[in-house]
Ligand SMILES: CC(C)[C@H](C(=O)O)[C@@H](O)C(=O)O
């Protein structure tokens with residue numbers, strides 16, 4: 288019997304289709320070698336699609352929902368008003384599919400240069416777990432006396448115990464299978480109500496996971512510790528807005544958006560999880576073969592791990608890391624290979640078995 | 643006739659008194675050389691004072707208010723519950739004295755190593771201007787159903803046109819005397835109401851400062867640009883919470899909290915401005931002579947510039963930069979000199995005139 292999974296593929300805009308194409312080639316190789324299969328449905332969405340049809344998330348929700356996981360390329364085009372796709376697609380998907388945890392590994396891959404002087408791969412091996420549905424992302428804001436000198440703009444952050452609990456519990460479980468350390472990142476001295484609730488949940492759940500050591504770092508101090516003492520962190524759990532900010536810093540440390548990936552996990556099995564490279568659609572280099580597909584391929588590795596194909600996941604990751612280490616530059620003409628050549632090389636390495 | 647200024651000196655806790663002591667020695671030297679004078683009043687406040695008396699900002703408000711500027715050391719002690727001093731002193735002062743702009747220069751000083759590989763001083767010469775009285779710092783939060791599974795914690799960010807305008811106007815004027823570039827940092831695609839108001843104010847004021855070029859960067863993307871392409875920025879203006887976060891990243895780039903300084907400026911002359919090093923009270927090394935007084939001395943330079951003693955300000959800064967470049971390590975036993983020796987060296991250099 289062969290394991291079969293149903294996959295929604297959402298290439299999107301710009302370099303999205305090129306890098307997703309590479310990821311699918313690598314997936315073919317992984318299926319051939321590890322003996323599982325996927326049924327794939329490509330779904331049109333993104334800036335181009337929106338400009339042509341006016342459709343955002345609502346129109347593809349049902350099509351996406353029937354799959355076990357979503358492989359996502361990238362979205363965005365200068366012709367679409369900023370905020371439209373973010374709120375009308377990305378945030379809608381996170382909310383409607385209750386993708387409660389946004390999981391971003393921060394690791395140094397050998398051969399990928401970090402801009403942090405003296406940082407070595409052994410000192411940087413963490414996962415940032417970001418609450419992905421609430422906080423300041425609930426979209427509650429209002430403006431009073433608009434257009435007058437006394438305008439007031441209010442913006443609300445809503446934090447529920449249920450929302451925090453599920454992501455903190457997930458983070459504890461993740462830590463249990465790793466170095467058993469969980470760090471809460473917040474700004475409890477200023478955002479007192481929200482901060483107290485976050486701290487309370489961490490303290491309460493810590494009692495259920497006595498093997499896991501917990502600590503706390505303010506979000507501003509995190510900007511210090513993340514680049515300078517990353518060895519201090521195993522699993523970091525944080526709120527939606529702080530997670531948005533510190534994971535970009537995490538990506539800097541890793542050597543750039545090109546190799547950074549994220550999983551938007553639905554934790555209760557009611558809807559699919561989504562896997563994506565963190566880089567944008569880079570319309571300026573689309574079609575040139577200059578994009579590095581490693582981010583997309585590493586997000587495929589996260590997807591395979593999530594489906595339970597752990598061996599395939601590890602092989603895809605190892606092959607990507609190996610090829611990354613051989614590239615003279617991470618992207619552009621200087622990469623020495625085209626996007627599809629990099630993809631083919633990683634696929635071949637997965638098919639043949641990595642040394 | 644000699645210019646005379648009245649100065650409140652607030653050494654605070656931990657290493658605060660040692661480094662402020664050095665700054666005052668340097669001030670003596672600057673007065674001797676540049677022919678101005680200060681009347682100084684030392685004011686007891688901080689963690690130790692709070693533990694002994696229960697007094698926070700309210701009790702020293704009048705004493706502080708009668709001065710033209712405040713030189714601040716640092717506050718904090720593990721024995722004081724986190725949040726008490728932050729909210730009861732620091733934030734109270736910013737609010738009650740309407741210190742509307744928190745100004746933090748981000749520069750590389752020659753000889754102070756930056757952790758960012760390949761970054762050179764000519765590429766990093768910016769000032770971050772943080773709104774300092776409102777946004778998420780207004781202290782408006784509430785909790786519903788506390789202690790139950792359905793707890794909700796709400797946290798509000800309040801942004802007024804008046805509050806934003808004064809700090810953005812200040813930032814434009816600052817840019818006018820520099821490279822004439824102003825960047826707004828926010829998260830307008832998510833925090834729509836607040837973001838629109840910020841963007842609107844920047845757009846409106848830009849019409850008054852046609853020589854200043856403006857642009858916009860999301861706070862998450864700022865984590866990328868700040869360390870990797872700092873040459874892109876001249877003056878960055880941002881909200882209270884984002885400013886708290888990105889200025890710590892700015893301090894990382896500069897080589898650490900030891901050399902980072904900030905000015906909390908009252909912009910309407912109704913109350914004193916406050917000048918401080920960004921480092922904490924470091925109780926673990928207090929009294930050992932291991933603290934580097936450079937941050938405090940550079941904050942004195944900001945204070946002198948604010949009072950209008952530009953020549954003295956430049957001399958203090960130049961002397962500090964020179965001595966910084968001679969230290970084998972930035973702090974600790976390896977600094978090669980004690981705190982007071984570093985202070986004396988900088989003072990001597992100011993008195994004798996820096997080469
Ligand atoms: C595109 C945007 C809505 C999104 C966010 O703010 O969450 C992005 O920055 C991210 O981190 O996934």
Ligand SMILES: CC(C)[C@H](C(=O)O)[C@@H](O)C(=O)O
Nearest residue numbers: 476477507728729732733886
């Ligand atoms: C001490 C704390 C209240 C303060 C802040 O959050 O503003 C500090 O981090 C700062 O940046 O000055």
